[in-house]
Amino acid sequence: MRFKLRHMEVFRAVMLTGSVNAASKLLFVSQPAVSKLVSHVETTLGLRLFERSKGRLVPTAEAHALFREVEQVYQAAVRVDEFAHALALGPSSLLRVSCSASLAMSVVAPALVELKRKLPALTVSWQTTLMADMPMELLSKEAEVAIAAMPVLHEHLENVPFMYGSMVCAMPKGHRLEAQQEVSLADLAEEPVVLFKRDIPFGTVIAQACQQAGVELKSTIDVMRADQALALVEGGLGVTIVDNFATTGSALVIRPLREAIDLTAHFVYSRFAPPSRNASVFMQAVYKRATLLQRAIPEAFVPE
Numbered sequence: 001m002r003f004k005l006r007h008m009e010v011f012r013a014v015m016l017t018g019s020v021n022a023a024s025k026l027l028f029v030s031q032p033a034v035s036k037l038v039s040h041v042e043t044t045l046g047l048r049l050f051e052r053s054k055g056r057l058v059p060t061a062e063a064h065a066l067f068r069e070v071e072q073v074y075q076a077a078v079r080v081d082e083f084a085h086a087l088a089l090g091p092s093s094l095l096r097v098s099c100s101a102s103l104a105m106s107v108v109a110p111a112l113v114e115l116k117r118k119l120p121a122l123t124v125s126w127q128t129t130l131m132a133d134m135p136m137e138l139l140s141k142e143a144e145v146a147i148a149a150m151p152v153l154h155e156h157l158e159n160v161p162f163m164y165g166s167m168v169c170a171m172p173k174g175h176r177l178e179a180q181q182e183v184s185l186a187d188l189a190e191e192p193v194v195l196f197k198r199d200i201p202f203g204t205v206i207a208q209a210c211q212q213a214g215v216e217l218k219s220t221i222d223v224m225r226a227d228q229a230l231a232l233v234e235g236g237l238g239v240t241i242v243d244n245f246a247t248t249g250s251a252l253v254i255r256p257l258r259e260a261i262d263l264t265a266h267f268v269y270s271r272f273a274p275p276s277r278n279a280s281v282f283m284q285a286v287y288k289r290a291t292l293l294q295r296a297i298p299e300a301f302v303p304e
Helices: 005-017 020-027 031-045 061-089 101-118 131-139 201-213 226-234 277-292
Strands: 050-053 056-059 094-099 123-128 145-148 157-171 192-196 218-223 239-243 253-256 262-270
Touching (some): 005 031, 094 277, 101 145, 101 226, 131 145, 131 157, 131 262, 145 277, 157 201, 157 277, 192 201, 192 226, 201 239, 218 226, 262 277
Parallel strands (some): 094 123, 094 145, 192 239
Antiparallel strands (some): 050 056, 145 262, 157 239, 157 253, 157 262
């Protein structure tokens, strides 16, 4: 391997600090050692990474591109270090959780609060992610359990439905459609609408519903997450269609769609690794939260 981990560490330090002097202090090594290694990396890789200007190192375009990749490696190393530390405390002291962004505040955050009250010594790593990325996270054990707004279809993943939901229309107060008890897709045909990108699950189900209704909606801005859509609508960019999981606590006016677009939230985990005790306690807390929101599936199986 030409670009070794030590090279990455020094390169990252120079990128962050902007000089050999500052990088040497950050790494607790001598300036000549840093300067020599930077030159060695440039020679070995055949890349000009820095321009020398008045005692500072100015990154080239190649350096910025390389830094983005190195930073991913560094963050992965940090996660490994945290994981090793947790293992030293005991194999049951760590829980890694992933969730759809729209479920983060209304469901997952309250469940994690309850989990930490029950297990205060438990270390929890929590991240929001796209459903398309969940299979890799779960199968690589970056996450033990995921909370998804829709099923995540993969031959090696188990999906357990636990909560009902639906797509709804969100609009500012005083909007012309506020007086209606429900809103049809045709009602939105002449409205500026913030929509999910068509190549993600939410965008796909909305596009299919519009096709079935014979309606074409005009997207003002395409987004990846419901919180982005809601923020844009609050800022005055029209209306949006989002999952009702994301609308808890919103100041916007929420109306159901006449063309029902039903959703079902799922627990998702690897078939090769059944939920641990900590994951089961977490899933029970999530289900309890769903029950409080009156959306829980009565017959849902939640591991004890």
